Amino acid sequence: MERLPGLLCGEPVYWIEHVTALGDGRMRTTLGFSDTAAHPYEGLVAGTIALLERVRGVEEVIHEDREVVLVVTRGVAVEWIGEIVDRYWYEHLPTTPIDPAFGITPADVLPRPWPPKPPRPQGAAPVPEIEAGRPTLRDLRQVAVLPPSRRRMWTYLVCGAGALIGAAVLATTPGGSSGALLLVIGTFNLVVGTRIAMRRRQAA
DSSP states (O other): OEESTTSBTTBOSEEEEEEEEEETTEEEEEEEEOHHHHTTTHHHHHHHHHHHHTSTTEEEEEEEETTEEEEEEESOOHHHHHHHHHHHHHHHGGGOOOOGGGSOOHHHHSOSSOOSSOOOOBSOOOOOEEOTTSOSHHHHHHHHTSOOOHHHHHHHHHHHHHHHHHHHHHHHSTTOOOOHHHHHHHHHHHHHHHHHHHHHHHHO
């Protein structure tokens, strides 16, 4: 998933590259920063790490490589990590100087005019992978109860409604199947989508 696309040298500031279920409800999210972000703006990478370490639910932040930061969390959605990092870079990039040793200035790498709001991410969040040797069922259940995104809510609601419509068509078609399977799938998706909507409303 590209984050803040086009904000540095026409490229994303960073990518959310991998999400790994570690067991016991913990997740590890890999952030990969662009060369421009990790070198001329290495101070902002350090600031990102310091910021994430103060976020509730973040258990560990590892600066694995100059361009790579690992964020170990419990009960924190990948989208929320992205929103925090996006906001930090969007607010600090315009006023952060570059070491003259790099031979460039902010005017060389930042877009002009500066966008009125952070660019929206491009691509879907990575599907969580199960770390080798870890139990899987509990991890998948933990992923399912992470703070929900709007996209996930609408996906469940639309898929649920579509399945129910399909079930109704099959049930009323002479000689067709009963549509029982689609009815079950549609009902499940609508219930999940409705619960996500209720959780988002409570969190608002």
